[in-house]
Amino acid sequence: EVDKAHRASAAGEDAGGQPTIFSKIIARSVPATILYEDDKCLVFRDVAPQAPVHFLVIPKRPIPRISHVGPQDTELLGHLLVVAARTAQAEGLADGYRLVINDGKHGAQSVYHLHIHVLGGRQLGWPPG
Template identity: 75%
Template sequence: RCASSSGGHDDEVSKAERANRAQEIYGTQPLTIFSKIIDRTIPADIFYEDKKCVAFRDVNPQAPLHFLVIPKTPIPRISEVTEDDKELLGHLLVTASQLAKKEGLDEGYRLVINDGKHGAQSVYHLHIHVIGGRQMGWPPG
């Protein structure tokens, strides 16, 4: 999830710090909320699924349209991908692009991948935020 517009940045940073500490303590990736969405043990507004990924609407949208594309194979961080992940990563980006088009984001959109503590990653399961439907600002952080 992204930070909310009312001081949510600190909330997301705190979540990222907690998730980073959990990863350091456990040494391996604990089951994430996204794993539970994939296996349907918690609900989500899933609007696309194929053999490799799932897309669902963000519960805390930062724009008129905000959804996530996540791989079914849990990769904790973009910084931990390997050569073997090339096909999956390409599939995620192509899927994000096709879904953005289907959702009417013809004027453009932003793709965001948070990585690690300083990137404010709060869920250690690779995910692409697709955010659009309004003019984005710059710089983003």
């Protein structure tokens, strides 16, 4: 993941205006196992799961990084967290789970479209990094 993050950073955060894999999933030009969708966000299973349950919550409006959000994003960010919690419950994660947002090269962000990883289904270790 760190190597992918470094390659993504070297390619530029917006990849020259090219759509990310996540915007292609939103447009349905790339398949995904969708768990939930509404007018603001999309939830789908991670294709390379790092836990027995691993899904992503993404806004439909592309925001490259969590460090690029502003006051206008307050409602959307809250919505993403509520959707993450409800989907975790629907996925049977009653014993707990972890939310992860990677930001930038040092945060191991490999896709420059804000996304929340939800991981669970086993005991997760600490510290995570």
